[in-house]
Amino acid sequence: MPKILENVKDTILKESKKILLKENYKALNIRQIAKCCNIGIGTFYNYFSTKDELVMEILKNDFNKSIDLIEQLKNNSLSFKEKLGQIYKSFDLFLGDYISVFYEISSVKGTKCKRNTDFSNLYKCLGELIDIEKNNGTIKKDVNCYDFAHFIVSNLFYLTKTHYISFEQFYNFLNI
Numbered sequence: 001m002p003k004i005l006e007n008v009k010d011t012i013l014k015e016s017k018k019i020l021l022k023e024n025y026k027a028l029n030i031r032q033i034a035k036c037c038n039i040g041i042g043t044f045y046n047y048f049s050t051k052d053e054l055v056m057e058i059l060k061n062d063f064n065k066s067i068d069l070i071e072q073l074k075n076n077s078l079s080f081k082e083k084l085g086q087i088y089k090s091f092d093l094f095l096g097d098y099i100s101v102f103y104e105i106s107s108v109k110g111t112k113c114k115r116n117t118d119f120s121n122l123y124k125c126l127g128e129l130i131d132i133e134k135n136n137g138t139i140k141k142d143v144n145c146y147d148f149a150h151f152i153v154s155n156l157f158y159l160t161k162t163h164y165i166s167f168e169q170f171y172n173f174l175n176i
Contacts, residue, residue: 008037008043008046009047011037011039012039012047013054013061015033015036016028016054016055016058017058020055020101021097024104025055025104025108028051052105065090065094066087067122069087069090071125073086074128079138080133084156084171085171088159088160091156091157092160095157095160096160123150124149126152127145128145129149130152131145141176152174155170156170
């Protein structure tokens with residue numbers, strides 16, 4: 001009789017994330033994951049068809065924490081500056097964990113990606129937050145919320161990678 005395993009997918013994701021962050025993308029292999037999870041290699045393939053699919057799910061799950069944060073901030077009484085500061089910190093933590101993984105994947109796989117579709121939920125969610133702030137009178141300029149969200153996200157990601165200016169300077173440049 002086959003053994004019944006609970007939360008196999010979650011276990012695979014958790015153990016794989018540990019390996020990915022502790023070692024690197026190249027070191028992550030299905031055999032090692034299966035061993036860490038006490039499952040057969042075939043069981044792994046019941047949940048993920050490739051290592052890349054697994055890594056993308058890990059990245060998506062962690063990235064969604066930033067989107068969840070923005071959702072929480074929509075009805076929060078913090079100032080817009082404080083809200084953006086929290087979003088910046090969330091991006092900084094995410095990239096701090098995964099920037100080397102992104103570089104490694106791009107060196108192995110190339111840089112082809114669906115940029116706009118990958119971030120559309122983030123732009124939409126931040127755009128909704130910006131719209132709320134406009135309606136509350138916090139943002140006085142007449143800006144397209146989605147385009148402004150795109151601008152903010154792009155610059156916050158660049159800022160977290162380079163730290164070429166402080167968050168304070170960035171916010172002052174927004175001049176809102």
